Amino acid sequence: xxxxxxxxxxxxxxxxxxxxxxxxxxxxxxxxxxxxxxxxxxxxxxxxxxxxxxxxxxxxxxxxx
Amino acid sequence: xxxxxxxxxxxxxxxxxxxxxxxxxxxxxxxxxxxxxxxxxxxxxxxxxxxxxxxxxxxxxxxxxxxxxxxxxxxxxxxxxxxxxxxxxxxxxxxxxxxxxxxxxxxxxxxxxxxxxxxxxxxxxxxxxxxxxxxxxxxxxxxxxxxxxxxxxxxxxxxxxxxxxxxxxxxxxxxxxxxxxxxxxxxxxxxxxxxxxxxxxxxxxxxxxxxxxx
Numbered sequence: 001x002x003x004x005x006x007x008x009x010x011x012x013x014x015x016x017x018x019x020x021x022x023x024x025x026x027x028x029x030x031x032x033x034x035x036x037x038x039x040x041x042x043x044x045x046x047x048x049x050x051x052x053x054x055x056x057x058x059x060x061x062x063x064x065x
Numbered sequence: 066x067x068x069x070x071x072x073x074x075x076x077x078x079x080x081x082x083x084x085x086x087x088x089x090x091x092x093x094x095x096x097x098x099x100x101x102x103x104x105x106x107x108x109x110x111x112x113x114x115x116x117x118x119x120x121x122x123x124x125x126x127x128x129x130x131x132x133x134x135x136x137x138x139x140x141x142x143x144x145x146x147x148x149x150x151x152x153x154x155x156x157x158x159x160x161x162x163x164x165x166x167x168x169x170x171x172x173x174x175x176x177x178x179x180x181x182x183x184x185x186x187x188x189x190x191x192x193x194x195x196x197x198x199x200x201x202x203x204x205x206x207x208x209x210x211x212x213x214x215x216x217x218x219x220x221x222x223x224x225x226x227x228x229x230x231x232x233x234x235x236x237x238x239x240x241x242x243x244x245x246x247x248x249x250x251x252x253x254x255x256x257x258x259x260x261x262x263x264x265x266x267x268x269x270x271x272x273x274x275x276x277x278x279x
Contacts, residue, residue, distance in 0.1 A: 030196040032203045034236075039207045059203065059235060061196035064222040064249030065107040065258070 003055045013052055017045040024058065032059045084164060086119050090274055097273045098122040100186040102174045102202060104150040105129075106253055107218045108192030109140035110262035111269070116158045116165055118270055123158075124168040125151040126182060138255040174198065179205040183213065188269050191217040192262075194249060203239065212238065214272050219243040221261035223251045230257060232264045232279050240268055240279075 033040045034057040069076045104127035127150045145153040151169035220243035229244040242264035
């Protein structure tokens with residue numbers, strides 16, 4: 001089980017951060033991803049595999065200011 | 066000693082009254098330093114609010130110049146079109162608070178220059194227009210300046226309810242104001258931009274006087 005922004009999901013174990021962002025229809029360049037309280041470097045999205053019990057926070061930005 | 070008067074008011078009285086603040090305990094703002102990254106709709110309004118509140122030192126950062134299309138929400142004038150935004154904003158601010166120090170940097174904020182630009186600030190304020198820049202600043206600040214408070218804006222476009230714009234603390238030192246979803250492409254209107262800027266400025270003042278109440 002993985003928690004993404006407070007919601008539990010079980011179909012992402014073993015997949016990458018990049019795959020998670022794809023599921024959420026989010027672009028890499030507009031988000032910051034925290035995994036278990038640590039910011040994930042953008043160049044590690046492709047190689048970071050989600051494991052059981054991971055807590056993920058995706059902070060997503062929109063334009064305008 | 067000869068008393069100097071402006072419109073029949075003694076200069077010393079005028080200065081004292083211009084320095085007057087309404088809220089007790091805010092004297093320490095005079096020694097505070099805030100870096101504002103972006104001088105558009107958010108940044109220009111935030112800078113003005115902080116200057117009027119008596120924050121003593123601002124650093125304004127923006128690469129852009131004033132354009133006619135900015136005048137619907139940004140605190141500039143027709144006479145300032147084509148001026149660098151940071152210089153136009155400094156000029157405007159000093160007309161109503163001449164007692165503060167304003168540094169201006171006409172440059173882009175990147176991952177690599179965030180530390181140089183922001184390390185001397187008490188609080189960093191993100192006021193960009195584009196979401197990629199917002200994400201890069203959060204990434205850089207989290208990696209490189211994790212102990213410095215960062216106040217961000219996210220989602221303030223359109224004519225939606227004013228009440229959906231909120232201040233949230235997402236981490237120990239990171240705060241995001243906005244509705245989180247109304248995108249710039251739907252058009253930016255002065256009121257919600259000003260509301261979001263007000264949230265950011267209010268939180269920055271609270272941080273500077275250690276009275277954060279979200």
